[in-house]
Amino acid sequence: MEQEHAPALQTGDATITGVSIASVYVDDFAKAYEFYNGLLGLKKKYDMGEQACYFEFEGKEWGLYLEGGNTPSQIAENSARASFMLSVPSSAALHTRLVAAGVRCVQNPPQHMGGGDYWFQFFDPAGNIIEVLGGE
Numbered sequence: 001m002e003q004e005h006a007p008a009l010q011t012g013d014a015t016i017t018g019v020s021i022a023s024v025y026v027d028d029f030a031k032a033y034e035f036y037n038g039l040l041g042l043k044k045k046y047d048m049g050e051q052a053c054y055f056e057f058e059g060k061e062w063g064l065y066l067e068g069g070n071t072p073s074q075i076a077e078n079s080a081r082a083s084f085m086l087s088v089p090s091s092a093a094l095h096t097r098l099v100a101a102g103v104r105c106v107q108n109p110p111q112h113m114g115g116g117d118y119w120f121q122f123f124d125p126a127g128n129i130i131e132v133l134g135g136e
Contacts, residue, residue, distance in 0.1 A: 018062075019062060019084070020061075020062050021054075021062055021063060021064070021065050022062075022063075022064045022065070022084040023064070023065040023066075023067070024036070024064060024065070024066050024067070024124065024126075024128055024130075025067050025070040025126075025128075026066065026067070026068050026070060026072075026124070026125065026126035026128070027068065027069070027070055027071065027072045027126050028068060028125065028126065029050075029051040029052070029066070029067070029068020029069065030068070031125045032066060032068060032124060032125050032126055033053065033066065033068075035124055035125050036055060036064070036066055036124075037055070039097070039098070039101055039103070040086075040094075042055035042056075042057075042063075042064060043055060043056055043058070044056075045063060048065070048067075051067060051068035051069045052065070052066060052067040052068065053065075053066055054066075070126075072126055072127055073127075074127075075123075075127050075128065075129055077106050077121070077129070081129065083121075083128075083129055083130065083131050084130070084131065085119075085131040085132065085133050086130060086131065086132050086133070087132075087133055087134060088132055088133070088134035088135075089134055089135055090134055090135050090136060091110040091118035091119065091120060091132055091133065091134040091135065091136065092109065092110060092118065092136055094132055094134070095108075095109060095110050095120055095122075095132070098122050103122050103123065104122065104123045105120055105121065105122045105123075106120065106121040106122065106123075106129065107119070107120040107121060108120075110132070113133070116135050116136065117133055117134070117135070118133070118134060118135065118136055119131065119132065119133050120132050
């Protein structure tokens with residue numbers, strides 16, 4: 001019996017240097033688009049089909065990919081999951097905007113993380129938990 005060999009590993013620098021894109025998978029693209037574009041104020045850079053787009057972050061080389069048509073999964077505040085964190089000048093200002101719009105936040109108010117940083121999490125329309133870090 002001939003044994004299969006794994007392909008030879010490439011040599012070179014495989015150091016992870018950052019995050020290039022945050023991706024959000026949702027069931028209802030139109031509802032999520034309105035949330036991320038309208039309420040959060042992200043600016044669309046590209047359409048990527050009928051149920052996907054790419055938002056750019058002002059002054060950054062990376063952005064957020066949004067894709068609709070997915071099956072929602074049950075996510076709880078303490079579930080195992082991947083997430084990403086949005087940077088804002090004022091966590092309190094975004095928290096106030098989200099609460100006024102009826103968005104469910106996990107922390108009320110944002111938690112002081114030391115120094116001048118405040119952090120909180122919120123649920124998007126598909127139930128994904130998104131994190132925020134910023135000043136007071």
